[in-house]
Amino acid sequence: MTKRIEIKTVSKAYGVTNVLEGIDLTIEAGEFAVLLGPSGSGKSTLLRLVGGLEKIDAGEIRFDGKLIASPKVHTPPDRRDLSMVFQDFALWPHMNALENVSFALERYEKDSKVRRRQSGEMLERVGLASKLDRFPSNLSGGEQQRLSLARALVARPSLILFDEPLSSLDADLKERLRIEISELTRQVGSGALYITHDQSEAFALADRVALLNDGKLIQVDKPEVIYRSPATPFVAHFTGIAGELEGEIIDWCDDASVIVATRAGTVVAKRCGSIDAHSKYVRIMLRGSAAKINKSTNGGDGTLNGRVVDVAFRGRGYDHVIEVSGGTRLVGIFAHDRWERDDLVHLTLNADQTLAFPSDDAVIDLDLLAADGQVA
Amino acid sequence: MDRTSAVQVDRKGLFETASLRLGRPLLWVVLAVVSVIPTVAFLLLAFSPRIFAQGSSWFTLSAFGRALSGNELAGMRNSLGISTAAAISAVVLSSILALIVQRVNLRESRWIPGLLWVILLVPTYVTSVGWNEVVAPGSIFSQLGLVSQPIRNLLLGTGGIIMILTFTGVPFAYFAISPAIRGLGRRFEEASRIHGGSIPRTIRIVTPILLPAIFAGATIVFAESLGDFGVASTIAANANIPVATTNIMSAIATFPTDFPMAAGTSWLLVLTLGVVLTIQNRMTRSRSYGVLSGRTAFAPVHDLSKRAKLAVRTFLYLFVLAALGVPIFGALISTLFTPYRSPSLSSLTLNAYTTLFRTQSIGGPIVTSLTMAAIAATITIVLGISIAKVLTSPRPGLSGKFTDLILVTSVALPGLVLAAGFIFVFNLPATIAMGINIYGTMILLGIGYVAISLPSNAKVMVGPISQLDGSLMRAGRIHGASMQKAFRRCVLPLLAKSIVWAWLLTFASTFGELPTSQMLAPTGVRTMATAILSSFEAANVTAATAFSIIQMGIVLGVIVLVQGGFRYLAPKGWQTIVVHRK
Numbered sequence: 001m002t003k004r005i006e007i008k009t010v011s012k013a014y015g016v017t018n019v020l021e022g023i024d025l026t027i028e029a030g031e032f033a034v035l036l037g038p039s040g041s042g043k044s045t046l047l048r049l050v051g052g053l054e055k056i057d058a059g060e061i062r063f064d065g066k067l068i069a070s071p072k073v074h075t076p077p078d079r080r081d082l083s084m085v086f087q088d089f090a091l092w093p094h095m096n097a098l099e100n101v102s103f104a105l106e107r108y109e110k111d112s113k114v115r116r117r118q119s120g121e122m123l124e125r126v127g128l129a130s131k132l133d134r135f136p137s138n139l140s141g142g143e144q145q146r147l148s149l150a151r152a153l154v155a156r157p158s159l160i161l162f163d164e165p166l167s168s169l170d171a172d173l174k175e176r177l178r179i180e181i182s183e184l185t186r187q188v189g190s191g192a193l194y195i196t197h198d199q200s201e202a203f204a205l206a207d208r209v210a211l212l213n214d215g216k217l218i219q220v221d222k223p224e225v226i227y228r229s230p231a232t233p234f235v236a237h238f239t240g241i242a243g244e245l246e247g248e249i250i251d252w253c254d255d256a257s258v259i260v261a262t263r264a265g266t267v268v269a270k271r272c273g274s275i276d277a278h279s280k281y282v283r284i285m286l287r288g289s290a291a292k293i294n295k296s297t298n299g300g301d302g303t304l305n306g307r308v309v310d311v312a313f314r315g316r317g318y319d320h321v322i323e324v325s326g327g328t329r330l331v332g333i334f335a336h337d338r339w340e341r342d343d344l345v346h347l348t349l350n351a352d353q354t355l356a357f358p359s360d361d362a363v364i365d366l367d368l369l370a371a372d373g374q375v376a
Numbered sequence: 377m378d379r380t381s382a383v384q385v386d387r388k389g390l391f392e393t394a395s396l397r398l399g400r401p402l403l404w405v406v407l408a409v410v411s412v413i414p415t416v417a418f419l420l421l422a423f424s425p426r427i428f429a430q431g432s433s434w435f436t437l438s439a440f441g442r443a444l445s446g447n448e449l450a451g452m453r454n455s456l457g458i459s460t461a462a463a464i465s466a467v468v469l470s471s472i473l474a475l476i477v478q479r480v481n482l483r484e485s486r487w488i489p490g491l492l493w494v495i496l497l498v499p500t501y502v503t504s505v506g507w508n509e510v511v512a513p514g515s516i517f518s519q520l521g522l523v524s525q526p527i528r529n530l531l532l533g534t535g536g537i538i539m540i541l542t543f544t545g546v547p548f549a550y551f552a553i554s555p556a557i558r559g560l561g562r563r564f565e566e567a568s569r570i571h572g573g574s575i576p577r578t579i580r581i582v583t584p585i586l587l588p589a590i591f592a593g594a595t596i597v598f599a600e601s602l603g604d605f606g607v608a609s610t611i612a613a614n615a616n617i618p619v620a621t622t623n624i625m626s627a628i629a630t631f632p633t634d635f636p637m638a639a640g641t642s643w644l645l646v647l648t649l650g651v652v653l654t655i656q657n658r659m660t661r662s663r664s665y666g667v668l669s670g671r672t673a674f675a676p677v678h679d680l681s682k683r684a685k686l687a688v689r690t691f692l693y694l695f696v697l698a699a700l701g702v703p704i705f706g707a708l709i710s711t712l713f714t715p716y717r718s719p720s721l722s723s724l725t726l727n728a729y730t731t732l733f734r735t736q737s738i739g740g741p742i743v744t745s746l747t748m749a750a751i752a753a754t755i756t757i758v759l760g761i762s763i764a765k766v767l768t769s770p771r772p773g774l775s776g777k778f779t780d781l782i783l784v785t786s787v788a789l790p791g792l793v794l795a796a797g798f799i800f801v802f803n804l805p806a807t808i809a810m811g812i813n814i815y816g817t818m819i820l821l822g823i824g825y826v827a828i829s830l831p832s833n834a835k836v837m838v839g840p841i842s843q844l845d846g847s848l849m850r851a852g853r854i855h856g857a858s859m860q861k862a863f864r865r866c867v868l869p870l871l872a873k874s875i876v877w878a879w880l881l882t883f884a885s886t887f888g889e890l891p892t893s894q895m896l897a898p899t900g901v902r903t904m905a906t907a908i909l910s911s912f913e914a915a916n917v918t919a920a921t922a923f924s925i926i927q928m929g930i931v932l933g934v935i936v937l938v939q940g941g942f943r944y945l946a947p948k949g950w951q952t953i954v955v956h957r958k
Contacts, residue, residue: 053566077569084570090563094584103581107572151571161570 002029002191003064003081003158005050010059012045019045020215023059027159027191032182035195036202037212038238043195044163046212050193051084051161052077063158078107083152083190084161085181087168089144091136091151097123098132101151108155122154123147125184142173149181153188160185162194166201178204199239203227211235227287232273233357236285243330245284246359252277257351260284263326265304267349269356281359288332290353293320293345306330308343322347400775403762407779410827411786414797419646421800422639428804430635443640451618452644454534458619459601461538466545466597467553467590469695473546474554476688481677484692489554492547495699497881497931499888500606501905502924503540505912506703507531508610509710509921516713517706533615540607543699545597552596556589591656599649603790605891610912620645621792621891628796628895635800642793649789704928707921728922738923741907742930745887748818748903752825753882757875759826760833760882761841767834768842786831795895798824816898824892829882836881840874872950876942884931904930 005027012020020042027033035043048054050061052068052075061069068075083104091100101119102112109115123129126146128139136144145165152160162181166174182205185192196202202209203223210220219231230236247262257270260282269284291304306324317336322345323329330347339345417428422439425431442448473492477485510517511528518528530536564585568578608619620641627638680688711728732738763783766776786794801807802815814820848866857865868875890905897903902910904927911920 051566051570053570077566078572078574080570082570084567086563086567088563090567092564092567092581092585094587103568103573104571155572 002189004029005159005191005193006060006062006065007046007050008060008062010046010049010061011057012042012049012054013057018215020049023217025210025217025220027193029064029158030189030191032185032192032194032205032207034202034206034209035193035212036197036199036209036238037195038197041212042215043197043212047161047163047193047195050159051082052080081158082161083155083157084163085145085148085152085165087164089136089148091144091147093136096133096135097128097139097147097150100136100147101154104151104155119150119154122150125153126150126180141169142177145169145173145177146180149177149184153184153190156188157190159191159193162192164196165194167196167198174201181205203239211238213238228352229270230272230355233283233285236272236355236357240288240332241285241355242288242291242332243286243324243328245286245324245326245328246281247284248281249279249356258282258356260356264306264324264328267304267354268351269354270352272355273357275356275358279358282356283359285355285357286330286349287353287355288319288334290350291322291330291333291347292350293322293333293335293339294348295345303349304347306345306347308339308341308345311338311341313338400766403759403766403779404775406759407763407782410823410830411782411794414801414827415786415789415794418635418639418793418797418800419643420639421636422643425636428635428800428806439636439640440643442634442637443644447618448623448637448641451620451623452641454612454617455602455620455645456648458534458538458541459598462541462545462601463549463594463598465538465542466549467594469542470546470549470553470593471557471590472691473550473695474557476692477554478557479678480688481679482685482688482692484689488692489550491696491700492550495543496547497884498544498700498704498928499885499890499905500540500544500604501610501890501909501912502606502888502928503544503703504536504607504610505908505917505920505924506707507536507540508614508912508917509707510702512710512917515710517710519713532611534617536611537607537617539698540611540703541597541601541604544604545600546699548596548600549593552593553586553589556586560585587659591659595652595656598652599790602645602648603792605790605792605894609890609894609909613913621790624792624796625891625894628799635796638796639800642790642796645790645793704925708925711918711922711925728918729926732919732922732926738907738926741902741904741923742926744901745904745927746930748822748825749883749886752822752829752886753879755822756826756829756833756882757837757879759830760837760878761871761875763830763834764837764841767838783831783834786827791828791889792891792895794827795824795892798827799895818898818901821893821896821898821901824896825886825889828889828892829885833878833882836878837871837874840871844870869947869950872942872946876938880935880938883934887931887934888927 007023007025007027010020010023011018023046025033035046037043045054049056049069055074056069056071058071060067060073063080067073068080092103095103098116098119101122102115105115105118109118120129120132123132126149128143128146128150131139131143136147139147148165152162165181166177169177178201181194194202194205203226206223208220209223209226211218211226213234219226219235226235227239230239245262245264245267247260247267249258250261250266251259253259253268255271257268258275260267260269262284267284269282275282294303304324306322308320309323309329310321312319314334317334318338319331320333320335320339321329321331322333324347333347421428421430422443423436424434425436425439426434443452473488476482477488509515511523511531512518513528515523517523531539560582564582565578568581569575573581603621605621605625608622609625611617612619613622624638624641627634627641712725713723763779766779767783769776798820799815802812802820807813808815814823844867848870849862851866888905889903890909893903893905894909897906904923908920908923908927911917911923
């Protein structure tokens with residue numbers, strides 16, 4: 001039976017280094033939550049705290065309201081009704097596939113015949129029905145990963161922990177296994193806490209994404225919200241931007257957007273972070289999908305002039321690197337058609353994916369831009 | 377390029393080609409002389425004494441019949457029992473030590489590996505003599521009432537033999553088991569715990585993964601104990617406990633000599649080791665236990681509660697006390713007091729040491745052992761590096777595999793069997809008729825020392841040499857250096873540190889080598905080991921202990937001197953180099 005997991009103001013330090021500070025996160029029963037963050041952000045530590053592999057220094061963790069971890073309480077991992085897919089699989093090398101999977105059922109099912117049947121069924125679901133008696137060393141990397149997944153799923157625990165399970169696989173296998181993880185986890189009905197540093201993996205899998213940086217939880221929301229309305233420049237950066245411009249607000253369009261003068265030109269941008277009536281200077285972050293490439297003509301607000309610096313074929317189209325006025329380079333600007341190097345182009349920007357965050361410093365001189373004719 | 381230099385280049389090229397082509401055959405000749413021929417001929421003798429004019433039968437099993445009856449059978453039985461007990465207890469002790477070092481946050485644990493190296497350098501007869509001195513009725517400890525007769529009986533009997541062989545075996549088992557525990561990391565334990573395994577269940581799950589290392593450790597200790605001569609010729613001989621190695625020795629050294637029976641007993645030792653190694657191979661090869669990967673997360677060290685810390689510390693101190701403290705420092709203290717007198721300042725004396733210089737002419741054994749150990753260690757290092765180079769060659773070929781097989785067999789072969797083979801082969805009329813008349817000379821003793829230390833030395837050098845990237849040598853050659861110059865300038869500095877340590881290890885083991893010295897030293901020549909043993913056999917335990925202490929002091933002094941010399945004399949770059957394979 002799945003459970004609601006509550007993580008309340010949890011902190012953890014190793015010696016004098018604070019790894020996690022005041023983490024608050026709730027994972028609803030049956031929810032697929034992804035912890036996204038760069039290396040060293042504390043996501044692995046948080047996973048280990050939930051798993052009971054480490055003790056917490058402050059705060060508490062509750063499963064369906066029952067306290068399982070606090071500085072004074074520590075329920076051992078084997079009594080938390082969990083399972084885990086490890087980054088390096090952690091398959092016991094002296095047990096065959098069936099024994100590896102069957103082990104995870106021992107705590108729930110005393111009858112070995114039932115355990116064997118259920119393990120066999122789960123191995124069949126992950127495509128390993130013909131390899132029940134194989135040892136991990138006789139399986140390929142993908143098969144080992146599927147075996148590890150089968151071990152985690154077989155007991156239908158309340159929560160499955162995933163520790164960057166796809167990080168060591170090649171692109172094709174990664175995509176296939178990602179789909180299997182998503183499908184099978186939802187089929188068995190267990191909740192999931194999945195950690196990764198790959199934003200595309202996180203967005204593809206998650207019901208909700210929790211973004212961690214420097215041991216702090218920065219934003220928790222649906223993938224679409226995180227992508228469209230990142231809470232901080234870090235979140236925008238980490239979830240993928242084509243480039244960054246600095247500028248000054250010259251007008252307010254409505255509650256949602258502002259007009260900003262930059263060295264590259266005037267752009268209309270979505271208000272993000274803590275922009276308010278007092279904000280003056282901003283950082284503009286452009287998503288790769290924000291810009292559409294057109295032939296070079298002056299467009300007006302929301303368009304930038306530039307030159308194609310590089311082009312890369314990506315199968316379904318082309319990614320371009322474009323240098324805009326002022327020298328900023330925007331990378332990963334997609335177009336179905338190929339633009340050649342040194343082509344002069346102008347970029348039409350989608351205001352929804354052009355994100356403005358407040359900035360403390362003036363980095364451009366508006367009067368100078370006006371004298372250059374870049375600002376009306 | 378003028379004509380003269382062209383000729384020089386040609387000559388150089390010729391020398392290189394010759395050395396490359398002749399190198400391997402030359403090594404085979406060396407290995408054949410120092411290892412294969414003596415061993416094979418000696419073992420062959422058990423079946424066919426007539427080949428070597430040692431009997432009338434071309435083929436007989438009578439040597440085995442004698443080796444499996446009476447005192448010989450009892451010796452074999454005792455050897456097997458003692459070695460098995462030592463192997464099991466050494467594995468248990470070293471596993472506990474490895475767990476403490478790898479998993480516990482304790483200040484003392486960082487000293488354990490160094491301490492185990494010290495134990496490794498102390499010959500077993502020195503430890504035996506030390507225990508004898510400590511528990512002797514006249515020792516200071518007996519005078520203080522710390523040693524009772526039952527304790528004395530226990531320590532100077534089978535219990536003491538097993539204990540000493542256990543402590544000597546702990547370093548071997550530790551160096552096999554500790555890396556495995558480290559490489560195991562934390563993931564298998566965590567996988568078990570998170571999938572519902574309790575702590576005892578998790579231990580049962582994880583232990584099989586360590587089995588190859590545990591088997592390897594147990595096998596080494598078993599082999600070392602089975603071939604041991606140090607404890608056998610001291611405590612076992614005094615307590616009239618026959619063991620296989622002393623039986624081989626007495627068959628050869630007592631008139632009338634019975635080489636075939638010694639060969640038969642040697643066969644039993646070799647076969648026993650063969651069976652143990654085969655079982656170990658079967659058990660570890662049937663499944664893959666490879667667990668170390670680039671992503672292995674090593675297990676963190678744990679902080680213990682005060683009570684647990686106290687228990688761990690007590691265990692560590694007791695271990696150090698029993699393995700080194702009592703037999704070395706206890707024995708040292710004992711030699712500084714007059715026997716059979718109640719301890720007081722007035723009973724302090726250096727008599728044990730001054731007597732050595734006055735009556736035992738200790739200078740002779742010291743000079744002999746120093747000279748022989750230094751020469752043998754130097755020759756062994758040169759040969760060891762050459763063999764290691766063959767073994768680490770990217771294309772070892774049949775000769776490389778053959779060399780490896782000889783080495784592995786030689787490492788497992790008890791030193792006593794090899795020495796017996798030397799006596800036998802170099803004493804044969806046929807050998808003497810060929811003009812090889814070195815029996816009873818220092819040359820044969822030197823060859824014996826090299827033969828005994830070459831296999832382990834070559835194995836030690838395989839590690840650093842295999843880490844060298846071939847491109848270093850090639851870069852030297854391509855930039856104009858000859859093969860010798862490229863090796864000297866581009867490769868040798870990278871190996872210097874390892875060479876110094878390997879030389880010291882060989883020096884230390886040769887300096888105190890007992891069975892080879894006992895069997896091959898010319899009449900009238902005393903080495904440190906034979907001098908200690910003869911003092912012990914003459915019931916002069918205090919003199920033997922004082923000799924042992926001096927021997928340990930000399931070895932320690934040479935280590936300090938050579939390491940200090942290297943530190944101050946070698947170019948700075950040689951000392952800071954860490955070799956990495958790309």
